[in-house]
Amino acid sequence: MKYIYLLLIIALSISANGQTILGSWETYDDDTNEKKAVIEIYEMNNLYFAKIIKNIIGDKDAVCDKCKEDKKGKPIVGLIIIENLKKNGNKFDDGTILDPESGEIYSCHLEPINKDKLKVRGFLGFSVFGRTQYWIRKE
Template sequence: MKHLFLFFLISMSITVSAQNIVGQWETYDDKTNEKKALIEISETNDVYSAKIIDKFVGDKDSVCEKCEGEKKNHPMIGLVIIEDIKKDGDEYSDGTILDPESGDVYSCYLKLVNANKLKVRGFLGVSLFGRTQYWIRKQ
């Protein structure tokens, strides 16, 4: 029985580590738990990025008024919000995340909690000072 339990733990660990973050993820409001958006994470040459592919709250034709540079007034749908993420062990880091509501850009790391739950952490400076969200893989 002890060996069966150990086998189960090892196989669960391998399953989560074998998964990756590519795919579609649903985001939720931190306070109301209302579904906000559908995000698609993709990978090109070992670099990951994410864009909004659907909105569930507000006007679908809205634009990023508070963004700066080329993203200013860019439609929310299609807006790239995560850039330059690279896999580092079981974490994806060294990139940035855009908060389209404020236009602010933060350092970012992502980590799979399990095959269907992604920890998304945006922060300034040290990762102790920031905000964490959990995204759910779209089934």
């Protein structure tokens, strides 16, 4: 019986430490720290994607005027902004992130800080030139 309790404790501790990036996240403006949007991260075919599910500041019916190709003119709400991330240990990388304000696409990696905070890094080249944001899990 002691072994069953031990296995149960081990299983619970593993699941508590297993942080997921899936779900809804709030983003914040870099300068004002004002809440900007709610992003949903989801998995499809062992790859991770994210789309805007709520635009908090600005026009609720805004479109991505500065986006290129197939995303140009698409509504901001529903816009897929992170594509093709691969899980690599505790990090998620080898994907891209779209900045809908500039229309630019950057290399991207995500790293859970804890269950409620996500480090999001968009960059050019070798991650030296870029920007880091922290997203907060939406309750």
